[in-house]
Amino acid sequence: MNTRLHTAVMAATFLVTTAASTANAEPAAESAATDRQQLAWSAVDADGNGEATRTEFQAAQVRAATQRFRRLDKDASGTLSPAEYAPALAEAKERRSRLPWIARRRMPEAPSFETIDADRDGGTTLKEWLASSEKRRAKMFERIDDDDSGSVSRQEFDEWQAKMKRFLGRRSGQ
Numbered sequence: 030m031n032t033r034l035h036t037a038v039m040a041a042t043f044l045v046t047t048a049a050s051t052a053n054a055e056p057a058a059e060s061a062a063t064d065r066q067q068l069a070w071s072a073v074d075a076d077g078n079g080e081a082t083r084t085e086f087q088a089a090q091v092r093a094a095t096q097r098f099r100r101l102d103k104d105a106s107g108t109l110s111p112a113e114y115a116p117a118l119a120e121a122k123e124r125r126s127r128l129p130w131i132a133r134r135r136m137p138e139a140p141s142f143e144t145i146d147a148d149r150d151g152g153t154t155l156k157e158w159l160a161s162s163e164k165r166r167a168k169m170f171e172r173i174d175d176d177d178s179g180s181v182s183r184q185e186f187d188e189w190q191a192k193m194k195r196f197l198g199r200r201s202g203q
């Protein structure tokens with residue numbers, strides 16, 4: 030992929046992620062994406078050996094996605110209803126519309142409730158939630174693992190974060 034577009038896509042993900050942590054953001058107003066959480070290095074390198082393996086990285090992503098599911102599940106029923114998902118979806122659309130165009134055109138739309146509720150029974154279980162974002166999680170790891178070694182070094186992680194911040198500092202259209 031073209032490096033600039035590649036960066037744009039990752040920046041879009043990062044923006045949605047970091048926007049969620051602003052002071053005024055309600056938990057339900059975070060990205061509708063199931064796993065676009067900002068990951069701290071301490072979370073991804075769980076054993077603290079200086080490298081985040083694919084297993085460690087994806088475990089951290091799954092933990093983050095699970096936490097997000099629990100926050101959205103307001104009535105703690107174990108499933109998300111369309112109403113529980115709706116505010117998150119609306120917010121994700123709004124955030125996407127504010128991205129620089131180059132990021133926006135490469136960023137997939139937030140998935141509809143019907144897409145995530147794979148068996149179409151009207152409730153999204155945690156299993157459906159995690160399954161719907163599995164490919165995105167894998168893709169994210171592959172992008173951060175710049176040298177394709179199968180694990181992410183602290184340097185790769187920091188460079189990726191710095192790249193996102195640089196990209197987001199630019200104005201749309203420049």
Ligand SMILES: [Ca+2]
Pocket residue numbers: 073074075076077078079080081082085
């Ligand atoms: Ca490790």
Ligand SMILES: [Ca+2]
Pocket residue numbers: 102103104105106107108109110113
């Ligand atoms: Ca619920």
Ligand SMILES: [Ca+2]
Pocket residue numbers: 146147148149150151152153154157
């Ligand atoms: Ca379902």
